[in-house]
Amino acid sequence: MSAPAEAPPAPAAPTAPRRRREGPSRRRALGLRVLSVGGLLLLWWAVARAQVWPPVVLPPPGAVWAQAVATSTEGYSGHTLGEHLLTSLRRILVGSAWGTLGGVLLGLLIGLVPAVRAMLGPLVTFVRTLPPLAYLSLLVIWFGIGEEPKIWLLVVASLPPVAVATADAVRGVDPDHLNAARSLGARPWQQALWVVLPHSLPEISTGVRIAVGVAYTSVVAAETVNGVPGIGGMIREAQRFNHTDVVILGLIVIGLSGLLIDRLLVTLDRTVAPWRGRT
Amino acid sequence: MPSTDDALVLTGIGHEYRGGSGPVPALDGIDLSLAAGEHLVVVGPSGSGKSTLLRLIAGFLRPTRGEIAAGGVPVRGPGPDRGMVFQQPTLFPWLSVRANVEFGLRTAGVPRERRREVAGERLAQVGLADAGRMRTYELSGGMRQRVAIARALAPDPGVLLMDEPFGALDALTRERLQDEVRALWSATGKTIVSITHDVDEAVRLGSRLVVLSARPGRIVLDETSGLPRSPDPRAEPGFAPLRDRLASAVRAAAA
């Protein structure tokens, strides 16, 4: 190390106390993360290398990487990795968008209208407990094996959590906020749109995050029938031919893109309701 | 004598809450009529039904007995003819200060340009001309109550209701806001009903003073203050005797 390289810390000293608590701890967290991922990769590589299990059970990281390159360029079952991923992402987007829209509307109704709550509340809870694979068969019978059953599955999976989150938020609205609105001349629809809805926005945005998460975990189920192109379809196909490296590749791609999207949604969550926690 | 031009007429009002252990009588036999342009201040011990009275007038609650009329019309629920300022600030945190003040105009379908104009005027009236763009959670307690007053005044209600609007503020801010309310009252000639625990505040602000007894609240004192409205009633020779009468009535009511 040369002297100039060591110099910077000295002028930074006045702001050091705060920096020292944030900067290095953050860097340390990042370092730990890199270390754990690296360690896992290393362990994977070592175990595969030792050939404890045959490659068809546990392919080495290098093989998965080679598949990543191959499926990205040449493709797998007729489509490139990018096409598989984009198709799945589009399904997730469309499914959770409708699920969110329907969930917010249903949640507002359930929260605001006691009769609707009594009628639809139990149904929503019931559907929510069903695993998506369980109703896929019904959707396939109803809608065939095209795009519709896949979208419907994601809608049905993502709608209930949003509806429940919205309904809970609606019931948490401050009665005096409603009283204030009413004495300012707000009609019922104005109260719903201008008080209840914005009040519930934080919970709704959390609900959206849940909806996308549910759609994400359900997309593989949705793509078990005629799912190519699609990441789930690709995994399914690879399983049939014991292409374990492709299966693992699919898992990694789904996991990483899911993490990325969740990050985006967390950011959205923070910006959508800046008043949260400081009324 | 109640007449139809009275801003507010309460006849035989009684109210009971349905509590867990039977009915809780909160108000009983309230007869009151208030001429337009009066500022009625209600004082009374804690639990004497002051908030209940205000909520009945606002229309948030329906009285168990009796009738309330505002501007000659029976009260059936809340309405923009009776603006409310709550003890706890109930500003909408998802709206800017200006949008909060505009709320009662938006519900009435007032065009955007006109809304801005009125909101600007009302904010200026409470000394917050420059705060329109701020978020409500960026305001101090005193500023919040000012905004709440501006919001309640925006639709130009016949009656302004204020439930201990300055209860949570420090003495200095409280005094400043009292001055502002007096100025506002002189300038607009609004009919005001407000509540306070503070006898001095009551005499400073009210043209009419009512003391409620302990539960169930009954009117034990109803006096018209003859004190001139400005500059400050505290300088008047009549101030101290009136305050003392009020204070002893409240003490007797609490006992």
Ligand SMILES: Nc1ncnc2c1ncn2[C@@H]1O[C@H](COP(=O)(O)OP(=O)(O)OP(=O)(O)O)[C@@H](O)[C@H]1O
């Ligand atoms: N929602 C309610 N349910 C049952 N009882 C209530 C309810 N609200 C108020 N009460 C009771 O009614 C009585 C009058 O309450 P109110 O809030 O009007 O009193 P107050 O004069 O405003 O008191 P404070 O000065 O403490 O604000 C109290 O005894 C209270 O316990």
Ligand SMILES: [Mg+2]
């Ligand atoms: Mg009260």
